[in-house]
Amino acid sequence: MPAPERADLEAVWQQHRRFVAAVLLAHMPVEAELDDLLQEVAMRLVRHGDALREPDRARAWLRTVSINVATSDLRQAERRRRLLRPLTDADRNLLAVPADGESAEGRRILSEARALPSEYREPLLLQCVEGLSQRAIAAALGLPETTIETRLVRARRLLRERFEKHARNAP
Amino acid sequence: MTDSREDLLRCRALGRTATPSDWSELDARAAADPELWHRLAHDLRLEGSLARAVAGATATADAIGLPTPAAARLRVPASAGWLAAGLVAAAWCCSALVPAGAPPALLDAGPAALTRAPVDPAALRLVSGEIVGELPKVLIESLPGPGGRGVQLVYLRQTFERVQVDSFVQETVDEYGAPSSAALPMPIPLITENL
Numbered sequence: 448m449p450a451p452e453r454a455d456l457e458a459v460w461q462q463h464r465r466f467v468a469a470v471l472l473a474h475m476p477v478e479a480e481l482d483d484l485l486q487e488v489a490m491r492l493v494r495h496g497d498a499l500r501e502p503d504r505a506r507a508w509l510r511t512v513s514i515n516v517a518t519s520d521l522r523q524a525e526r527r528r529r530l531l532r533p534l535t536d537a538d539r540n541l542l543a544v545p546a547d548g549e550s551a552e553g554r555r556i557l558s559e560a561r562a563l564p565s566e567y568r569e570p571l572l573l574q575c576v577e578g579l580s581q582r583a584i585a586a587a588l589g590l591p592e593t594t595i596e597t598r599l600v601r602a603r604r605l606l607r608e609r610f611e612k613h614a615r616n617a618p
Numbered sequence: 619m620t621d622s623r624e625d626l627l628r629c630r631a632l633g634r635t636a637t638p639s640d641w642s643e644l645d646a647r648a649a650a651d652p653e654l655w656h657r658l659a660h661d662l663r664l665e666g667s668l669a670r671a672v673a674g675a676t677a678t679a680d681a682i683g684l685p686t687p688a689a690a691r692l693r694v695p696a697s698a699g700w701l702a703a704g705l706v707a708a709a710w711c712c713s714a715l716v717p718a719g720a721p722p723a724l725l726d727a728g729p730a731a732l733t734r735a736p737v738d739p740a741a742l743r744l745v746s747g748e749i750v751g752e753l754p755k756v757l758i759e760s761l762p763g764p765g766g767r768g769v770q771l772v773y774l775r776q777t778f779e780r781v782q783v784d785s786f787v788q789e790t791v792d793e794y795g796a797p798s799s800a801a802l803p804m805p806i807p808l809i810t811e812n813l
Contacts, residue, residue, distance in 0.1 A: 453687075460684045468679035472672070481675055482757035482773070485682045493685055553671030553762065556664055574633065575665075576672045576679075581635060600622070600629040603661070610664060 456496045459505045460489060466506060466587070467513050469576035472561065473569040474517035487516045506587045559609045560602075567602035570595050628658055632665050674760035677769040751778040 451459070464485065471484045491512050492499075499508055560568055560575075573579045573587065581599065585592040627644050630636035636644070648654040753776040761770050785801060792798040 457684050464679040464682060465676055468675045469672075472675055480757045481678050481760075482682070483754065485679055486685070486754055489682055489684050493687055553667040556668045557671035560668060572672065575668055576675055581633065596626075596629070596635075599633065600625050603629050603632065604625050606668075607661065607664060 451496055451499055451502075455502075456492055456499075459496075459499065459502070459509075460492060463505060463509050464489075465577045466573065466579070467509050469572045470510050470513040470569065471517050472576065473565065473572045474514050476517075476521050477558075477561065479517070479520045484513075484516050484520060488513050491516070507589070510587060555613065556606065556610055559606055559613070562609075563602055563605055567598050567605060570598050571602040571606070574599065624654065628661055631658060632661055670762050670766060673762050673766075674769050678757070678760060678771075748780045749777050750780045752776065753778075 467488050468481060468485060471481055471488070475481070475484055488509065492509070495512075499505060560571060562568075563571065569588065570584050573584050574581075579587070581592050581595045585595045588595070624647065627636065627640055627647075630640050631644065644654065644658075756774040756776065758772040758774060759770075760772075763770050786803075787799040788802050790798050790800060
């Protein structure tokens with residue numbers, strides 16, 4: 448099969464970039480920047496896209512690259528912490544965007560979702576960000592559909608329990 | 619505490635994969651336990667909040683295009699951006715070294731004013747002269763926009779700038795506490811490291 452043309456790579460990226468975002472969200476360090484990591488994955492697709500000769504394998508290839516990028520960002524985050532001073536409260540006040548109650552709840556639940564065990568958070572985020580069906584998630588992760596359904600049930604139950612526990616403990 | 623069968627039915631309802639027989643079973647269970655609808659409503663609320671929270675990630679993904687092959691080859695690694703930011707911060711700490719003829723208002727304002735006050739692009743040009751490149755933007759924060767419309771992004775732009783400097787002065791304070799300046803020899807090279 449011939450190496451993909453530029454237009455093929457563009458099509459692959461446009462079709463799968465939300466999937467890449469969901470995988471990155473599930474695997475990247477909490478303080479990492481999604482924007483940076485997405486650019487890194489896009490760059491690797493351009494550099495190494497000729498390895499992508501089978502379009503059907505695009506999701507699996509992008510998932511592997513995304514997990515590698517997210518993992519290596521952990522090491523870069525360590526270097527950044529050594530180079531730069533941490534943000535002060537004054538910095539945070541400067542950058543803070545006023546949040547209404549609804550977006551505060553959204554941020555809390557997203558934070559809880561990203562703290563779930565990885566086998567639960569990835570299918571959950573793939574369904575939320577990309578709107579993938581259980582069958583498509585199963586194909587992307589190489590797992591039986593019934594396993595994905597079980598993981599989604601457990602993910603939602605854990606998320607609900609953690610959210611309710613947080614709500615009970617809130618002042 | 620809910621049983622696992624109910625969890626499965628609620629998950630199918632949320633994921634829109636519930637079959638007619640699943641809904642019938644939910645109906646039958648709710649007849650005996652009306653609180654089930656309340657629990658399902660709570661699930662829907664959390665699901666909606668999570669969906670709105672990840673909308674920022676979706677918008678970020680949609681905004682990222684594929685770089686050209688040339689840009690991909692030339693792209694500065696993300697770590698270099700932080701190194702550059704560190705060098706800029708270090709240069710700011712050494713701000714006693716200022717180019718002669720630079721606008722005093724901008725130079726005296728200090729880091730706080732540079733970040734808080736609206737920057738006058740024309741005044742900035744007097745110092746910077748020429749922007750020769752830009753590192754990838756660094757996303758600080760992304761949140762759903764007010765009322766769910768759009769996304770609010772706070773990001774850091776990092777530019778490389780070139781300026782011609784004919785002399786350097788060091789700003790000090792004399793024995794009477796008055797601002798004073800003294801000419802300095804040209805410290806070349808200022809930075810020898812490659813980014």
